[in-house]
Amino acid sequence: MSSLHHYLLLSSLLFSIGLAGALIRRNAILVLIGIELMLNAANLNFIAFWRYGPTPAALTGIMFTVFSISIAAAEAAVGLAIILAAYRHCKTTDLDQMNSLKG
Amino acid sequence: MTLSFMILAVITVAGMVAAVGLRNAVHCVLALTLGFVGIAALYLQLGAQFVGFTQIMVYVGAVAILAVFAIMMTHSPESATSPVFSSRWLMGSVVAAAVFAVLAWAIHASAASVQALPSQPEVTVQQIGDALMHHYVLPLEIMGLLLTAALIGAVVIAMGHKEEMK
Secondary structure, three states, X not given: OOHHHHHHHHHHHHHHHHHHHHHHEOEHHHXXXXXXXXXXXXXXXXXXXXXXXXXXXXXXXXXXXXXXXXXXXXXXXXXXXXXXXHHHHHOOOEXXXXXXXXX | OOHHHHHHHHXXXXXXXXXXXXXXXHHHHHHHHHHHHHXXXXXXXXXXXXXXXXXXXXXHHHHHHHHHHXXXXXXXXXXXXXXXXXXXXXXXXXXXXXXXXHHHHXXXXXXXXXXXXOOOOOOOHHHHHHHHHOOOHHHXXXXXXXXXXXXHXXXXXXXXXHHHHO
């Protein structure tokens, strides 16, 4: 086991924690946070492969991670705005209670 | 496996598990910032300083604060007594554990072996800026357009209708 494997194992563990959070939480905001965790795990993979890859001078891993962080920020803003709009409509952020298409 | 990696991994995983499992949503976000800082420290350990500080600025500085604002704006009194996890939490946990098992097995069985640690690459912010302005200028422009559209859209969605606000 090289130390690249340790980073990959850590990132898959973080991905699974984020997936569990997205699947089992009731609060919509915390589901969004679980999705952020999964994105972070993917970013950690990019940086680890960049560091241990054959050509770290090419900067591809860093560039992909920077763009991925920007997209994650935009996704968080839009997701939270949608949750706010849904809260205004349904008066709740509980996903088990948001079960009608036409409220 | 170095000691610093162990410490950072434990801090990150503890923060993330607390972010998923705690009862109070604000506590969840505070634990989440701990996990984000741990990931930023892992980036620094891997030699990606720019990404590490970007992680701290964007996630700890912006996304976590945005989440706290959203939680406080949607706070409802009955949420203190209702159950934290969804009704089918057991199935979700099993799926997540199965995903981790498959990923860990794939990583363990993979032939990707690193003979020796490549020398620490010297990546300065100047190099990253050069690459962004020359090789990656089109993705950078598209990213700016996407961010503008997304943030305007977020404001429009969150603002609601005029008659509802009165």
